[in-house]
Amino acid sequence: MAYPNTPFPLLNLPRELREIIYEYTFTTTTVSTAATSNINSRNAGLLTxxxxxAEGLQLYYTLTTFTQPFHPVHEQILADLLHFFTSIPTEHRRLVKTVHVSLSNSKGAAGGPKTHALMRRYFDGELRGFERELFERLEGKVGEGVLQVEVFCWDGERERNGMVWTGRPVGVE
Incomplete structure (x- = not known):
């Protein structure tokens, strides 16, 4: 049975160990940016x-991978991203390092390298549009290169198609 005035056991550990625990916790954390998800429960471990x-907030925003689920209407993706970033205190927005934006609900890519290059160019253009819009609406209070898009890699064998997340422009590997 816990007593109200008993300190949380984590706080008995040295700061260095707590930071390692925070890093392990947040490195494997994936949180949805969708407007329907509960903003207050996104970092529930930090509410203890x-x-x-105070100790874990910076690591939370820096190490957590936030995901924007696929939506067939790209305006909804932008609306969800804006909702997500405006729900974060302004001083923490620049701490967010990774947001995976799913622009396709396809789990496989047919075709070869040409198809991959075309898909990447298209998705890269969409991603840059989202970034420009976010920068304008949030007055630059979001880090550059935060958004990453799902791109399928093709190594010559269809069964080996793989998915990578990249925020790099086309032609930059």
Missing amino acids: SKRTR
Whole structure:
């Protein structure tokens, strides 16, 4: 049975160990940016005490991978991204390092390298449009290169198609 005034056991550990625990916790954390997800529960582990929140918040935003699910209407993706970033305090927005934006619900890519290059050019253009819009609407209070798009790699054998996330422009490997 826990007692109200008993300190959280994590806080008994040295700061260096707590930071390692935060890193392990947030490196494997994936959180949806969709407007329907509960913003307050996104970092529930940091709500255990003011001290854990103060210590872990920067690592949370820096190490967590946020995901924007596929939606056939790209305006909805932009609306969800804007909702997500405006739900984060302004001083924390630049801490976000990775947002995976799914622009296709396809789990396989037919064709070869030409198809891959065309898909990448298209998705890269869409991604840049989202980034420009976010920068304008959020007055630059979001990090550059944060958004990453799902791109399928093709190595010459269809069964080996793989998915990578990239925020790099076309032609940059």
